[in-house]
Amino acid sequence: MPSSLAGPAASPHPLVTQLRFARSEMARCLDGVTAEDATKRLGTSNCLSWIVMHLATQEQWFWVDVAQGRAVVDGLGKRFGFGAPPSTPDYEEALGVWRAVAEAADPYLDTIDDAVAATRFTLEDGRMRDDIGTMLLRNIWHYWYHTGEAHMIRQQLGHPALPEFIGRMSDVRWGAGPSG
Numbered sequence: 001m002p003s004s005l006a007g008p009a010a011s012p013h014p015l016v017t018q019l020r021f022a023r024s025e026m027a028r029c030l031d032g033v034t035a036e037d038a039t040k041r042l043g044t045s046n047c048l049s050w051i052v053m054h055l056a057t058q059e060q061w062f063w064v065d066v067a068q069g070r071a072v073v074d075g076l077g078k079r080f081g082f083g084a085p086p087s088t089p090d091y092e093e094a095l096g097v098w099r100a101v102a103e104a105a106d107p108y109l110d111t112i113d114d115a116v117a118a119t120r121f122t123l124e125d126g127r128m129r130d131d132i133g134t135m136l137l138r139n140i141w142h143y144w145y146h147t148g149e150a151h152m153i154r155q156q157l158g159h160p161a162l163p164e165f166i167g168r169m170s171d172v173r174w175g176a177g178p179s180g
Contacts (some may be wrong), residue, residue: 013112015136022143023102026055028163029150038091043158046086047174051146052094053080057102058142063105064136066121066128072104073097127172 005103012020030038030048038048046054057076065071076083077099117133130138 012110013114013117013136015117015133015140019109019136019140019143022140022147023113025166026052026143026147026150029147029154031163032159033091033154035091036158037154037157038094039088040085040157041088042153043151044086045153047088048150048153049089049091050080050087051095051150052091052098053089053107054084055143055146056098058139058146059105060140062144063108064101066123067103067108068079070104110155 030052032047038052041047046164053076057080060072060076061081080088080089112132117136118131120131121128143165151162
């Protein structure tokens, strides 16, 4: 698995550890998906490559755009944000964007402790509704929602021997971070 999706070996905040685990579970779910299958739409469901771009969009918005004042890829929100129209982005490009966004997000995520998690970002038009800890939870749960969706899509595509939901948690311990 790419290191940008697994995170560094240091002891991050427990919610950051959970986010990195959620990323790794999505990566595990996608293991073995072909570029052809990744762009298939089943009914009104988005395709797997769109889901990958959608997850990258939220991480970029939270941990790169807002937290660091920059973007890895311009225009992700319009193309893959909530309510964006369906599309079938290239799978390898989607994986590359996801990895690049995770890599750009990780240095900021490594700065989060309990005090930072209790603060809110301030945007030009005011403060964010959620504090950073709640944003982490939102991001984690967003990953789980779409990981489940991706498993369902793979089942409908007839993929055999899908990974069991949820994988190896021996390296993920509550309280493993600096504040635990």
